[in-house]
Amino acid sequence: MSTPIRNLAIAGHAGCGKTTLAEGIAFAAGVTNRRGTILEGNTLSDYHPDEISRKHSINTTLLSFTNQNTKLNLLDTPGYADFTGEVRAALHVADTALIMINAPAGVEIGTDQVWDYSTFDQNSVIFIVNKIDAPAVHFDTVVEELKSHFGHEAAVVQFPYNAGPGFNKIVDVMKMKLLNFKTDGSGTYTEEDIPADVSEKADALHKELVEIVAESDDNLMEEFFANDGKLDESHFSGGIHESLAHRKLFPILCTAAEPNIGTRRILEFIVTNAPAPDDHMADVHGINPETKQEVSLNKAPKDATTLFVFKTVSEAHLGDLSFFRVFHGELKPGLDLVNEANNRPERIAQIFSMCGKTRKEMPTAGIGDIAAAVKLKDTHTNNTLSSKSFPVVLKPIEFPEPVIASAVRAKNKGDEEKIAIGLHALHEEDPTFVVIHDPELNQILIQGQGELQLDIIVKRLKERYKVDVEIIEPRIPFRETIRGNADTRYRHKKQSGGAGQFGEVAIKLAPKKRGEGYQFVDAIVGGVVSNKHIPAVDKGIHEFLGHGPLAGYPVVDVQVTLYDGKEHPVDSNENAFKTAGKMAFKEGFLAAKPVLLEPIFSIEVTVPGEYMGDVLGDISSRRGKVQGMDTKGSFEVIKALVPLAELHHYSSRLRSLTQGKGSHRQRFDHYEDAPKEFADKIIATHAKAGVVEEE
Numbered sequence: 134m135s136t137p138i139r140n141l142a143i144a145g146h147a148g149c150g151k152t153t154l155a156e157g158i159a160f161a162a163g164v165t166n167r168r169g170t171i172l173e174g175n176t177l178s179d180y181h182p183d184e185i186s187r188k189h190s191i192n193t194t195l196l197s198f199t200n201q202n203t204k205l206n207l208l209d210t211p212g213y214a215d216f217t218g219e220v221r222a223a224l225h226v227a228d229t230a231l232i233m234i235n236a237p238a239g240v241e242i243g244t245d246q247v248w249d250y251s252t253f254d255q256n257s258v259i260f261i262v263n264k265i266d267a268p269a270v271h272f273d274t275v276v277e278e279l280k281s282h283f284g285h286e287a288a289v290v291q292f293p294y295n296a297g298p299g300f301n302k303i304v305d306v307m308k309m310k311l312l313n314f315k316t317d318g319s320g321t322y323t324e325e326d327i328p329a330d331v332s333e334k335a336d337a338l339h340k341e342l343v344e345i346v347a348e349s350d351d352n353l354m355e356e357f358f359a360n361d362g363k364l365d366e367s368h369f370s371g372g373i374h375e376s377l378a379h380r381k382l383f384p385i386l387c388t389a390a391e392p393n394i395g396t397r398r399i400l401e402f403i404v405t406n407a408p409a410p411d412d413h414m415a416d417v418h419g420i421n422p423e424t425k426q427e428v429s430l431n432k433a434p435k436d437a438t439t440l441f442v443f444k445t446v447s448e449a450h451l452g453d454l455s456f457f458r459v460f461h462g463e464l465k466p467g468l469d470l471v472n473e474a475n476n477r478p479e480r481i482a483q484i485f486s487m488c489g490k491t492r493k494e495m496p497t498a499g500i501g502d503i504a505a506a507v508k509l510k511d512t513h514t515n516n517t518l519s520s521k522s523f524p525v526v527l528k529p530i531e532f533p534e535p536v537i538a539s540a541v542r543a544k545n546k547g548d549e550e551k552i553a554i555g556l557h558a559l560h561e562e563d564p565t566f567v568v569i570h571d572p573e574l575n576q577i578l579i580q581g582q583g584e585l586q587l588d589i590i591v592k593r594l595k596e597r598y599k600v601d602v603e604i605i606e607p608r609i610p611f612r613e614t615i616r617g618n619a620d621t622r623y624r625h626k627k628q629s630g631g632a633g634q635f636g637e638v639a640i641k642l643a644p645k646k647r648g649e650g651y652q653f654v655d656a657i658v659g660g661v662v663s664n665k666h667i668p669a670v671d672k673g674i675h676e677f678l679g680h681g682p683l684a685g686y687p688v689v690d691v692q693v694t695l696y697d698g699k700e701h702p703v704d705s706n707e708n709a710f711k712t713a714g715k716m717a718f719k720e721g722f723l724a725a726k727p728v729l730l731e732p733i734f735s736i737e738v739t740v741p742g743e744y745m746g747d748v749l750g751d752i753s754s755r756r757g758k759v760q761g762m763d764t765k766g767s768f769e770v771i772k773a774l775v776p777l778a779e780l781h782h783y784s785s786r787l788r789s790l791t792q793g794k795g796s797h798r799q800r801f802d803h804y805e806d807a808p809k810e811f812a813d814k815i816i817a818t819h820a821k822a823g824v825v826e827e828e
């Protein structure tokens with residue numbers, strides 16, 4: 134029989150202790166004989182130099198190891214909002230989410246976020262309340278918060294006996310024992326009787342747990358009553374496993390990962406109770422790329438293989454690694470699969486079991502397993518590889534939309550192409566990082582989840598592609614339009630040597646509604662401008678629309694009516710009418726109360742209530758208009774409209790205003806007249822730049 138597998142992702146708000154816990158679990162499983170720490174920078178999962186120097190995780194790290202005859206694939210995800218794409222990807226392939234909470238802080242915005250992701254992916258959830266050794270820990274309050282945020286399926290399996298500094302005793306209401314942990318960092322514990330002062334509490338919680346689990350196991354209640362209101366741990370197992378797999382129970386456990394209290398019991402708990410891959414994903418569906426019909430992997434032939442790539446890493450010392458989960462069949466080196474995204478064949482070379490930066494060659498990866506492959510030719514994150522006999526595309530990871538944009542400029546001329554190649558490769562590695570070459574603004578825009586992510590991208594670009602760029606403010610895509618009407622006549626006449634140029638037009642300009650665009654109306658009567666010249670007028674104006682007369686930005690929403698003109702039998706031609714149209718338009722536009730339009734974004738800011746005042750004040754100082762407020766759990770959600778020109782660095786500002794507890798999303802909403810003073814500044818800057826250009 135093949136080894137049972139447990140796929141777990143540790144997720145939670147930044148700094149709650151995920152990496153420290155992962156280290157403790159690996160240590161308890163015997164992977165290492167010395168526990169690394171964040172302070173010393175020697176943990177298994179934060180091995181990247183950026184992670185060591187910044188003291189927090191940037192990448193999801195896979196720690197695979199075997200314990201008690203079970204293979205654990207533990208994904209340690211970063212908590213910082215900038216790297217939320219890593220969390221989404223990890224939860225997409227994990228069966229169980231270990232959602233960690235920083236006890237002194239309670240449910241934070243990052244907790245809520247990962248909960249939403251785990252709900253989306255229907256992961257089993259185990260809550261781990263960490264840092265119980267910190268001063269001022271109110272465990273019961275955290276439990277209340279968990280229940281009110283995530284429902285009454287959140288049930289206590291453990292509570293601390295001596296919370297606060299020196300914490301080392303946990304009451305386990307599944308075992309109905311006091312777990313007394315050694316304080317020497319070894320993580321070992323002895324089981325003792327539950328002390329009398331908490332026995333009533335333990336009994337009540339034990340009963341609560343039994344009642345929840347009994348919903349998935351009919352016999353449990355009878356056994357419970359027959360046994361004097363107590364159930365042996367072994368009787369729980371089947372029920373806990375079932376309730377977890379069906380999201381009927383979200384057990385709450387507690388730890389102090391740093392001093393290694395509680396960790397070993399977490400390892401035992403997940404090995405025994407966490408769902409196996411086929412408990413959680415019993416029936417995976419995908420789309421047959423040929424028929425476009427939904428297909429079930431359960432219907433795939435036994436010898437067909439399907440795998441999904443959820444992460445790509447390219448590092449100098451590791452080479453290109455594609456992290457995957459096997460969803461059907463078995464993977465062996467030499468196997469030929471097809472990448473359904475581009476219909477190209479991929480031959481699997483070596484496959485590796487990963488434990489941080491250590492990799493160990495595997496002869497085979499079975500169904501449900503998570504591992505890494507090297508040297509895939511043309512496979513990226515979110516691609517499905519499948520056998521020819523059963524082509525399928527699995528549901529992709531839904532990466533979040535970018536929340537910030539910056540622009541980059543090469544420090545050295547001539548590097549542009551290398552920069553483009555490098556940024557493209559970095560996007561393949563991290564799909565939440567988006568590169569756009571904006572021809573209108575003539576800038577390379579880089580977009581992502583936060584400034585830290587973009588800083589790291591720039592650093593990687595330098596390290597790997599040896600090109601230096603600086604991050605600059607992106608130009609704002611202003612627009613120009615008119616608020617009034619105008620009527621102008623323009624004669625273009627040139628008589629210099631040879632053939633002359635003659636074209637005269639009279640046009641009326643009128644504003645149109647936002648979004649209606651440019652419209653040309655031919656109202657010539659009596660053939661004063663002959664049919665063959667009329668399109669030239671339109672064309673001349675059209676060519677001009679890209680660079681408006683006010684400040685060089687595209688012109689939108691103007692109606693132009695050509696109602697009169699004159700032509701010359703010899704000198705009139707297309708060019709003459711193009712020029713006449715253009716010049717008439719320019720004069721008319723400037724006479725028709727021209728205005729500068731600026732893009733307005735709608736933003737949604739989520740913050741704990743206590744920061745509302747500061748955040749609202751900041752929004753109004755950015756010329757923002759609040760549209761509404763809502764409550765989501767213990768957070769306030771503010772909706773507002775803010776000009777893009779005022780949103781630069783907003784995510785960092787919000788982070789500092791709320792001590793990292795606020796987050797925001799933004800998207801383009803509409804264009805609006807820029808306030809006069811602001812518009813005048815932009816127009817003046819443009820005029821100055823124009824003068825420089827002409828010099």
Ligand SMILES: Nc1nc2c(ncn2[C@@H]2O[C@H](COP(=O)(O)OP(=O)(O)OP(=O)(O)O)[C@@H](O)[C@H]2O)c(=O)[nH]1
Nearest residue numbers: 147148149150151152153189190212264389390391
């Ligand atoms: N007092 C105390 N400190 C802890 C505990 N667990 C972790 N820490 C400390 O908290 C800090 C953050 O720990 P990490 O393990 O890096 O937390 P993380 O959740 O992985 O952080 P990110 O990956 O950046 O989100 C480190 O300084 C740890 O030493 C704990 O149980 N008690």
Ligand SMILES: [Mg+2]
Nearest residue numbers: 151152189190
């Ligand atoms: Mg970490």
